[in-house]
Amino acid sequence: MSHAFVEVQNATKRFPGTGKHALPLTVFENISFGLNKGEFVCIIGHSGCGKSTIMNALAGLDQFSEGSMVMENKEIKGPGLERGVVFQNYSLLPWLTALENVRFGVRARWKAWSDREVTEHSMKYLKMVGLQEVVNRKPSQLSGGMRQRVSIARAFATKPKLLLLDEPFGALDALTRGVIQDELIKIWSQDQQTVFMITHDVDEAILLADRIFLMTNGPHARIAEAVEIDLPRPRQRASIIKHPHFYTIRNYLVDFLVNRSSELRSEKPSGHGMLYPTPVDPVRQSSPECATETASASPDTESHQNLVNFTPKETRHG
Ligand SMILES: Nc1ncnc2c1ncn2[C@@H]1O[C@H](COP(=O)(O)OP(=O)(O)OP(=O)(O)O)[C@@H](O)[C@H]1O
Numbered sequence: 334m335s336h337a338f339v340e341v342q343n344a345t346k347r348f349p350g351t352g353k354h355a356l357p358l359t360v361f362e363n364i365s366f367g368l369n370k371g372e373f374v375c376i377i378g379h380s381g382c383g384k385s386t387i388m389n390a391l392a393g394l395d396q397f398s399e400g401s402m403v404m405e406n407k408e409i410k411g412p413g414l415e416r417g418v419v420f421q422n423y424s425l426l427p428w429l430t431a432l433e434n435v436r437f438g439v440r441a442r443w444k445a446w447s448d449r450e451v452t453e454h455s456m457k458y459l460k461m462v463g464l465q466e467v468v469n470r471k472p473s474q475l476s477g478g479m480r481q482r483v484s485i486a487r488a489f490a491t492k493p494k495l496l497l498l499d500e501p502f503g504a505l506d507a508l509t510r511g512v513i514q515d516e517l518i519k520i521w522s523q524d525q526q527t528v529f530m531i532t533h534d535v536d537e538a539i540l541l542a543d544r545i546f547l548m549t550n551g552p553h554a555r556i557a558e559a560v561e562i563d564l565p566r567p568r569q570r571a572s573i574i575k576h577p578h579f580y581t582i583r584n585y586l587v588d589f590l591v592n593r594s595s596e597l598r599s600e601k602p603s604g605h606g607m608l609y610p611t612p613v614d615p616v617r618q619s620s621p622e623c624a625t626e627t628a629s630a631s632p633d634t635e636s637h638q639n640l641v642n643f644t645p646k647e648t649r650h651g
Pocket residue numbers: 348349358360378379380381382383384385386387648649
């Protein structure tokens with residue numbers, strides 16, 4: 334029996350082929366991983382490798398074709414209040430205002446609370462995401478970034494044991510994104526939640542995660558490695574880049590995305606039975622000379638910026 338808080342074992346996802354003679358699409362195959370209680374795990378990989386498919390299964394909205402997933406040793410069979418989800422596409426109820434959308438989740442979570450308690454709690458989270466002035470607007474009257482923030486407020490406000498975040502900050506401008514990242518760190522450290530988050534932003538993953546899962550390109554994708562992020566907490570966006578390990582980790586992740594994610598696809602992993610991602614510590618792996626060289630590399634070149642957000646936004650949200 335597993336001791337991880339969440340355990341996925343031998344998960345495979347196949348979708349039926351679309352044309353007349355089309356073969357089924359095997360998105361990923363034989364994926365196994367665990368999430369420890371209170372851990373913050375990010376997953377990165379190229380567009381289409383199957384990250385959202387894993388997320389949907391953990392949310393209980395879809396099932397693997399084969400394999401199992403359990404949370405606290407109970408099989409995940411459908412959606413549940415112990416799991417909160419923020420999707421790329423906001424998923425708000427269009428006929429409710431921003432406040433009512435958040436209240437809806439809070440009411441479901443704490444049925445015994447008075448209306449006043451539910452409203453106060455909901456307002457606290459809407460304020461946290463900077464929406465206190467527009468709480469009576471419906472989703473159609475809000476910008477994309479605002480809708481995303483309502484969705485974030487709703488998920489955070491219900492304090493789920495497992496927070497599932499599918500590119501939650503994708504629609505936000507850099508300033509708002511920074512503020513909400515800070516709030517997420519605060520909430521996570523206070524509430525001991527377990528967080529599983531998809532992001533395309535390498536820097537964001539390093540700032541937030543205890544471990545970063547690296548997924549190879551699909552089809553037949555797999556989570557090849559789990560990179561340990563040993564940077565001390567609390568982490569600050571402004572100072573983390575000055576840490577001597579930052580660029581060693583960052584360069585490792587970028588190299589995976591640019592080169593190894595496709596190279597590893599064709600490599601059949603050795604061994605039988607369950608294949609968990611290989612734990613990797615890029616800092617320990619690199620020689621002292623190598624670490625110094627990478628730490629002094631300039632972060633401000635155009636190519637560097639392109640690599641940070643390596644998937645074009647249109648592809649992500651298209
Ligand atoms: N309902 C479906 N029917 C058929 N194919 C699907 C379905 N849902 C997803 N796919 C395919 O499965 C693959 C994985 O999709 P998924 O959305 O999980 O990728 P992703 O890694 O989250 O991508 P992105 O980073 O662009 O969001 C893609 O090739 C996609 O086209």
